[in-house]
Amino acid sequence: MFKNNIVVAKRQLLRHKMYSTIKIGGFALGIAVCLLISLFIKNELSYDKHIPNHENLYRVLNNYKLDGDIIRWTWFAPPFAQAIQDDFPEVSLAGRTLEGNGFGAGKTNIRIEGEMQNHYEGDFIYADQQILDLFQFDMVHGNLKEALAQPNTLVMTRKKAEKLFPEENPVGKTVYINDNTDRPFKITGVLEDLPSTGFFQFDFLWTLSGREFWDGEQASWESQNYQVYVRVNPGTDIESLNSRLSEIGTKYILPVEKRNGNPNAEEEMKNMSFSLQPVTDIYLHSTDISDPYRKSDIKYIWIFGIIAAFILGLACINFINLSTAKSANRAKEVGLRKTIGSYRSHLITQFLTESILYSLLSFGIAIGIASLVMPYFNELAGKSLELPWTELWFIPTLAISAIIIGVIAGLYPAFYLSSFKPALVLKGKLSMGSKSSRLRNALVVFQFTASIVLIIGTFVVYQQMEFILNTNTGFDKEQVIQVRGTGFLGDQTTPFKNELLKISEVSNVSVSSYLPIRSTSRNGNTWWKDGRTKIDAGITGQNWEVDEDYIATLGLELLEGRNLDRTISSDTSAMIINQEMAKKLGIIDNPIGQKITNRASNRMVWTVVGLIQDFNFEDLRAPIRPLAMRLNYGANIASIKMNGENIASTLSQIQGVWEEIAPNQPFVYEFMDQSFAKMYANVKQIRNILTSFAVLAIIIACLGLFGLSVFMVEQRSKEISVRMVLGAKVTQVVSMLSFNFMKPILVALLLATPIAWYMMNEWLSDFEYKIGLSVQLFVLAGLSALLIALITISFQSLKAAFTSPVQGLRNE
Numbered sequence: 001m002f003k004n005n006i007v008v009a010k011r012q013l014l015r016h017k018m019y020s021t022i023k024i025g026g027f028a029l030g031i032a033v034c035l036l037i038s039l040f041i042k043n044e045l046s047y048d049k050h051i052p053n054h055e056n057l058y059r060v061l062n063n064y065k066l067d068g069d070i071i072r073w074t075w076f077a078p079p080f081a082q083a084i085q086d087d088f089p090e091v092s093l094a095g096r097t098l099e100g101n102g103f104g105a106g107k108t109n110i111r112i113e114g115e116m117q118n119h120y121e122g123d124f125i126y127a128d129q130q131i132l133d134l135f136q137f138d139m140v141h142g143n144l145k146e147a148l149a150q151p152n153t154l155v156m157t158r159k160k161a162e163k164l165f166p167e168e169n170p171v172g173k174t175v176y177i178n179d180n181t182d183r184p185f186k187i188t189g190v191l192e193d194l195p196s197t198g199f200f201q202f203d204f205l206w207t208l209s210g211r212e213f214w215d216g217e218q219a220s221w222e223s224q225n226y227q228v229y230v231r232v233n234p235g236t237d238i239e240s241l242n243s244r245l246s247e248i249g250t251k252y253i254l255p256v257e258k259r260n261g262n263p264n265a266e267e268e269m270k271n272m273s274f275s276l277q278p279v280t281d282i283y284l285h286s287t288d289i290s291d292p293y294r295k296s297d298i299k300y301i302w303i304f305g306i307i308a309a310f311i312l313g314l315a316c317i318n319f320i321n322l323s324t325a326k327s328a329n330r331a332k333e334v335g336l337r338k339t340i341g342s343y344r345s346h347l348i349t350q351f352l353t354e355s356i357l358y359s360l361l362s363f364g365i366a367i368g369i370a371s372l373v374m375p376y377f378n379e380l381a382g383k384s385l386e387l388p389w390t391e392l393w394f395i396p397t398l399a400i401s402a403i404i405i406g407v408i409a410g411l412y413p414a415f416y417l418s419s420f421k422p423a424l425v426l427k428g429k430l431s432m433g434s435k436s437s438r439l440r441n442a443l444v445v446f447q448f449t450a451s452i453v454l455i456i457g458t459f460v461v462y463q464q465m466e467f468i469l470n471t472n473t474g475f476d477k478e479q480v481i482q483v484r485g486t487g488f489l490g491d492q493t494t495p496f497k498n499e500l501l502k503i504s505e506v507s508n509v510s511v512s513s514y515l516p517i518r519s520t521s522r523n524g525n526t527w528w529k530d531g532r533t534k535i536d537a538g539i540t541g542q543n544w545e546v547d548e549d550y551i552a553t554l555g556l557e558l559l560e561g562r563n564l565d566r567t568i569s570s571d572t573s574a575m576i577i578n579q580e581m582a583k584k585l586g587i588i589d590n591p592i593g594q595k596i597t598n599r600a601s602n603r604m605v606w607t608v609v610g611l612i613q614d615f616n617f618e619d620l621r622a623p624i625r626p627l628a629m630r631l632n633y634g635a636n637i638a639s640i641k642m643n644g645e646n647i648a649s650t651l652s653q654i655q656g657v658w659e660e661i662a663p664n665q666p667f668v669y670e671f672m673d674q675s676f677a678k679m680y681a682n683v684k685q686i687r688n689i690l691t692s693f694a695v696l697a698i699i700i701a702c703l704g705l706f707g708l709s710v711f712m713v714e715q716r717s718k719e720i721s722v723r724m725v726l727g728a729k730v731t732q733v734v735s736m737l738s739f740n741f742m743k744p745i746l747v748a749l750l751l752a753t754p755i756a757w758y759m760m761n762e763w764l765s766d767f768e769y770k771i772g773l774s775v776q777l778f779v780l781a782g783l784s785a786l787l788i789a790l791i792t793i794s795f796q797s798l799k800a801a802f803t804s805p806v807q808g809l810r811n812e
Helices: 002-015 017-045 080-087 129-135 158-164 238-244 247-259 265-271 298-325 327-339 344-381 394-418 422-426 438-470 490-501 550-554 569-573 579-585 647-661 672-678 681-715 717-725 730-764 775-802 805-809
Strands: 057-066 069-073 091-098 106-112 119-127 139-142 153-157 174-177 185-191 204-207 226-232 272-278 480-484 506-511 524-529 539-546 558-561 574-578 595-598 605-612 627-631 637-642 668-671
Touching: 017 298, 017 344, 017 394, 017 681, 057 265, 080 091, 080 226, 080 247, 091 129, 119 129, 119 158, 129 204, 129 226, 139 158, 153 158, 158 185, 238 272, 247 265, 247 272, 265 272, 298 344, 298 394, 298 438, 298 681, 344 394, 344 681, 438 681, 438 730, 438 775, 480 647, 480 672, 490 506, 490 637, 490 647, 506 550, 524 579, 539 579, 550 637, 569 574, 569 605, 574 579, 579 605, 579 627, 605 627, 637 647, 668 672, 672 681, 681 775, 730 775
Parallel strands: 119 204, 153 185, 539 627, 574 605
Antiparallel strands: 057 069, 057 226, 057 272, 091 119, 091 226, 106 119, 106 174, 139 185, 153 204, 174 185, 480 637, 480 668, 506 637, 524 539, 524 595, 558 605, 574 627, 595 605
């Protein structure tokens, strides 16, 4: 029986080649997309699962209630880690990392002892020895238990060791950072390269042992710069522990605030709390948390999962539609087989066998498609995915999935076809029964609803991306290059700037590590109007170090007052602030000459000498925040504004100046607009992936529509011939055939519009600056879907209209 079913299924497949191609091709496309998305989702969900004992590893969050919202961040005072370990027995170990250009972390110059040439490398992160104990990195050389225990030690990853010390063990070697020979670092270990599926990415770890960035820094509760990670004992009640972590604030932070005369200290402590977040949640569940790590969003996982289900559903719908559409062609087969004694169960088995055979063939083709497009998909998604042929679960999962999908897709056609009554079939009363189109129309509506939602989503994401990259951010990022590694120049900084300004195409040069793009320095402080520190609650704002050319180089607009000037001795205590800072401090009407103070810098009082227009110095997802800028030099990034067309020649001249001033330092640069665009790389990836999926969804939907149009033309060939003989015009025939298909597509447009509006409105809510959802956008998406469907249908309609009526009537 099984062999007979296979033979019949094979014959059906070969007899109706076009329908079989559409069924199998549509299935294969849908399955290939599902396979790619499944691998993508599996990769995203696997982040940090490789860490030993990750179930008990957490990072600490700082939560502050402000105006009804909860603001969360991950920076803590230097003693916090030790305090949480000492005061809570559930915490077995705590460690810290320190990241940020303000402390010399990030990308920097490293030179091997005995060599002259520096290497510009990254990323450098400061870490306690406890971080190695917590994360249990795989060690290639050295002792993991003591690699960072001593002062002035560092470890590096295997790829950096092989680059800097090819074919040798670097443990015990000495290196200098930024040519600082007064503080040599000893290499004490080489770590295995970090998995890409981890939030924690670095190339070098410097020890925090014996390190103090200013007098008393390690014992101070007044600065927040460190990330804190803890390991808890197995079985710890995390909710209970979270509820008690606020005791740290009461015990350590509150007394310091009261000593400093903060009248709102008690109230601030009530609004402050601490909590633990599993490290496995950092990558996908931290969009509302301020931290230094790259991350994604669990919402995208759900979106892609739903898209995969939709696309597979579209392919299954094609199968069901075409199977039921061709039911009339198989009605006599069903009637004859029932007449000669076939049971309905046998027929169901036959049709399910055909469906499973189609599914197995589709899976085979889908694997081939997935293999071919994998490099393109990896480029879109920023991944390095591969088909996991060597994993034991892969082949059985595919085989079982093929059978399950085959059964699901073939279930309705099998029961529908096997339900025909022999008497009615053989009397010819079911010959036109297959024209009953309610189910097919409903499925077409579903197909095009999903497709139109994807089209609208693609349009919205594309427009939002264009808006972000081209909106006026308040600063000029065009034709500005950033030369990295200038921190070691010291007293050569000014000569370097002066030589660059001699280049005719260079209009301005500024040296500052604080720039309005990600991966540059940040320094959050609490600010007051002078004299109000014991009266008002402080406001949180940035404290940036810039030079006198910063405003001109980045094209910032000075609204009031003057620029910073190093020739004016009093400007060592001068500040330029933005409008948001002035508003929050209550000095927006008369900012020039006002005195402000902050919690850092020994309560120094600063005089406001200038007011600049607000500009976006963070991600456009966030609102503009308070900012103050003061004079300082010796930063690690030179921003060079060019005004000429010959970029290559200008770059060559800049490199020549660099090599003359710093002959042993690598010339490393990047255009600021490229750095800015990198901030939104994940959004661009989503846009590209969504666009590709929308195209695939439309292709699959149109495959089904094409098959149905072919079937409809076949069924109505005699009617068309009669109409043509009686004088019907080609346009009338095309309109008649197209109209029935356009109705469900119009219904799909009506259904898709509110769904897409809600989904895109939710997505845009993550952005502070965003496009509006215009009616024109939805009209354009709807017209696109209608046009694509019309072209698909019209192909067969025109073919039928231009066919000679004789062919349709020759058997009459």
